[in-house]
Amino acid sequence: MDTYLPLYNRLVRHSEKRSLSYHVPGHKNGQILPSHIQSSYADFLQYDLTEISGLDDLHEAESVIKEAQELTAKLYGVDESFFLVNGSTVGNLSAILSLCQEGDKIAVQRDSHKSIFNAITLSKASPIFLAPEIDSKTHLSTGVSIKTIKAALERSEDIKAFVLTNPTYYGVARDLKETIDFIHSYNIPIVIDEAHGAHFILGNPFPSSAVTYGADLVVQSAHKTLPAMTMGSYLHMQGTLVNKQAVRHYLQVLQSSSPSYPIMASLDLARYYLQQFTQHDIDRMTDNIHSFVEKINKIDTLSTINVETDQTATDLLKMTLTCSAATGYDLQKELEKQDIYTELADVNYVLFVLPLSSSWDFNDTIKRVRQAVANIQRKSYEKPLIKPFRFSRATVLLSMEERKLRTKHMCSFEEAIGCVSAQSIIPYPPGIPILMEGETITSNHIDYILHIQRLNGHIQGGSCMEEGKIEVFK
Secondary structure, eight states, X not given: OTTTOHHHHHHHHHHHTTOOOOSSSTTTTTTSSOTTSOHHHHHHHTTOOOSOTTSOOGGGOOSHHHHHHXXXXXXXXXXXXXXXXXXXXXXXXXXXXXXXXXXXXXXXXXXXXXXXXHHHHXXXXXXXXEOOOBXXXXXXXXXXXXXXXXXXXXXXXXXXXXXXXXXXXXXXXXOOHHHHHHHHTTTOOEEEEOTTOTTGGGOTTSOOOGGGGTOSEEEEOHHHHSSOOTTOEEEEEOSSSSOHHHHHHHHHHHSOSSOOHHHHHHHHHHHHHHHTOOHHHHHHHHHHHHHHHHHHHTSTTEEEEOOOOSSEEXXXXXXXEEETTBOHHHHHHHHHHTTOOXXXXXXXXXXXXXXOOSSOOOHHHHHHHXXXXXXXXXXXXXXXXXXXXXXXXXXXXXXXXXXXXXXXXXXXXXXXXXXXXXXXXXXXXTTOOSBOTTBBOOHHHHHHHHHHHHTTXXXXXXXXXXXXXXXEEO
C-alpha cells in the first residue's frame, strides 16, 4: 500500500503507535486541547506532526515525501513535482524569482492573480503586459491570443520569460499548444498558472493541461478541484529552459520551515484519488453534471454560460450562473440564505465549483436553488446595466526606482484621474488587480470601482476606498 500512499500511510502508522510527543507542535498529538473541544478534532491532530524520524523533510526529501512527489510527477508526466504548503502563491513566487533578475523583461498576462504581480515586484523585473481577449457575449476573459504573443516578441526579443494564466477563474481554457511551441522556438521558458486545472490531466472532457504541451513550470492549486486541504498545491517542472536548482532554492526560501503534514498528506491523497479515477467514473460524472446543468437552466430567470470557440473550452467543473432578475451579488446572497455557498460572485455571475465525483447527489441543490430564485422573484430585485471592465492594451507602470523617490498622498477618486496609483485595487475574489501600483489612473478605472461599490462588491484596497479616496504618487 505504501507504493500508492507513502506519506499518508506513514502518518497513520505513526499515530497508531500511541507515541509520546516531546516535540512540536504544542498540542502533543491532540492531547492538549480545551476540555469542551470535540474528540474529532483531537483525532485529526494526530496527523499534525513534524520532521521526526521516519517522516522525512520537505526541504530535503529522501524517503516518504520524496516518493510521494515522484508519484505525482509520474502521474503528470513531468521531470519533477513539488508539494506546496503555502498555496499556488508560493509556486508563482518561486517560478518567477528563479527566472528573472532585476531589469529583466517578463511578459505577463494582465489579468493574472495578484501573487504573480507580487513576484514581479520582488524580482524587480520589468513587466510587459499582455492584454487578454474578451468574449463579446459574456465579457469574460478568454486568455492571451497567439497574435498578442507574436506581437510582444516582435517588439522585444530579449524577453526572459512568459507568464500566462490558464484556465481562468471561470474555467475558460485556451488551447496552448501553438502558444507554447512558439515561445519555445525562441528558447524562452513559460510559466503557466494552472491553479484551477489540477484535474485536467484526466483528459477528455476536460481541457488539456499545460504539462502535456511541455510548459516549463506549471503551478496548480490541488485544493481547488481535488480532495486536498486548503493551501495544498503542486509545482511541476520539466525541460531544459529553467534553472532547476534556482527553483528548488526559492521553494526552500519561501516555504515554511515547518511545513504542514496534514496538507502534505492531503496532496498525497489527492494524487491517489486522481490516479484511481477511471474512465467509468469520468463518464458517470459527466452525465451527472450535464443533467444537473440542464435542470438549472430550466429554472425561471437562471441560465448557465459557456465560452466555446475554436481556441477555447470551458471546464466541466465550473458552472457560471447568471440571473436575469438580479446581479451576481444578489443571487449569491439569496443562495447563501439557503445554505449554498459558492466560490464567488461578481456583478454578472455566480460561480459554482462542482465536485470531481461520479456519485454526487445534486437533488437537494436543485431544490435550494429553486427556493433562492423564488425569493428573488418575490423581492423584485433591480438589475442595473452591467458595465464590463476591459484591460488596456498599453499598460505601463512607473518603475520601482521612481516609486521609491516619490511621496504619496490621498486624494478623491475624481482628483486621482491622470495620477499614478500608489496602491493596487483588487476585486476579491477573483484577486485580479484592475489597477496596479504604479499604473496611471483613468476614468475607466474609477467608473468601474464606483460601479462595484454601488453593487456592494468586495474590493481590496484599504479603508480609504469606502471614503471615496485613493492613494497616489506625487
